[in-house]
Amino acid sequence: xYKPAKTLSQQIEYLHSTKRVQFNIIDxxxxxxxxxxxxxxxxISPFKHHFAKKNEKNEIIKLNNNHIxxxxxxxxxxxxxxxxxxxxxxxMIKNIIGFETIFKSILAxxxxxxxxxxxxxxxxxxxxxxxxxxxxxxxxxNQKRIIKLNKSIEHLQDNIDNYADVYCFFDRMxxxxxxxxxxxxxxxxxxxxxxxxxxxxxxxxxxxxxxFITKTFTLxxxxxxxxxxxxxxxxxxxxxxxxxxxxxxxSRKRYISLIxxxxxxxxxxxxI
Numbered sequence: 001x002y003k004p005a006k007t008l009s010q011q012i013e014y015l016h017s018t019k020r021v022q023f024n025i026i027d028x029x030x031x032x033x034x035x036x037x038x039x040x041x042x043x044i045s046p047f048k049h050h051f052a053k054k055n056e057k058n059e060i061i062k063l064n065n066n067h068i069x070x071x072x073x074x075x076x077x078x079x080x081x082x083x084x085x086x087x088x089x090x091x092m093i094k095n096i097i098g099f100e101t102i103f104k105s106i107l108a109x110x111x112x113x114x115x116x117x118x119x120x121x122x123x124x125x126x127x128x129x130x131x132x133x134x135x136x137x138x139x140x141x142n143q144k145r146i147i148k149l150n151k152s153i154e155h156l157q158d159n160i161d162n163y164a165d166v167y168c169f170f171d172r173m174x175x176x177x178x179x180x181x182x183x184x185x186x187x188x189x190x191x192x193x194x195x196x197x198x199x200x201x202x203x204x205x206x207x208x209x210x211x212f213i214t215k216t217f218t219l220x221x222x223x224x225x226x227x228x229x230x231x232x233x234x235x236x237x238x239x240x241x242x243x244x245x246x247x248x249x250x251s252r253k254r255y256i257s258l259i260x261x262x263x264x265x266x267x268x269x270x271x272i
Contacts (some may be wrong), residue, residue, distance in 0.1 A: 019073065022075065023076060025075070043078055051077070096227075097269075103178065103197060112166065136177065191209055
């Protein structure tokens with residue numbers, strides 16, 4: 001069952017009574033405006049763990065499945081964390097769009113100049129070869145990921161006729177779909193594409209194609225999070241938010257590292 005929706009006044013009362021939230025720095029009237037404009041699930045939910053009681057292992061302690069708050073917390077403390085997160089998004093979006101534009105162009109160029117894709121059937125067969133190569137090229141992938149990648153290719157095959165020509169087909173692919181196709185290309189083509197990406201400064205400063213693939217998969221998740229105005233805090237912390245599965249430390253570090261990388265101005269975003 002879904003929780004009943006709360007009015008802004010009910011949200012304010014709930015924060016005060018269950019999370020010890022105070023409204024001294026930001027008053028209740030302004031807090032209501034913030035909650036209406038940016039949403040409780042963005043301003044409050046991602047940051048609760050910062051203020052909740054933890055054990056010696058830095059794990060959240062719960063009582064009757066609820067967080068425990070040992071001190072009063074100003075609403076402004078939550079809002080400051082929200083602003084700190086969201087102020088990163090414009091530069092991240094600029095860098096992500098720059099990467100995506102160049103990567104997809106390099107990918108399409110190398111595919112189109114190394115394959116005779118003259119009609120629907122030849123494009124379909126090419127995508128089928130990609131689908132067959134994915135599990136062979138990526139033996140570390142679990143079955144769940146292989147199934148997901150296969151479905152992505154099948155979706156592309158089903159939509160071939162929706163585009164005017166093969167050039168539009170590759171141009172309209174999402175970053176995730178482009179990466180899926182990349183994973184099924186012959187190794188020599190993958191390495192050529194990666195080499196071109198290095199020359200264009202979009203290689204994430206790694207030296208090997210498999211590392212580039214790992215970074216780009218992480219980028220896809222970050223891209224989707226930022227472009228849909230979701231919380232990076234949730235993305236970093238949870239492997240599966242629905243089931244509250246926490247990421248392991250290595251996974252968290254991977255996301256934090258790439259987010260920090262994307263928060264710096266990149267040369268590749270400048271027009272030549």
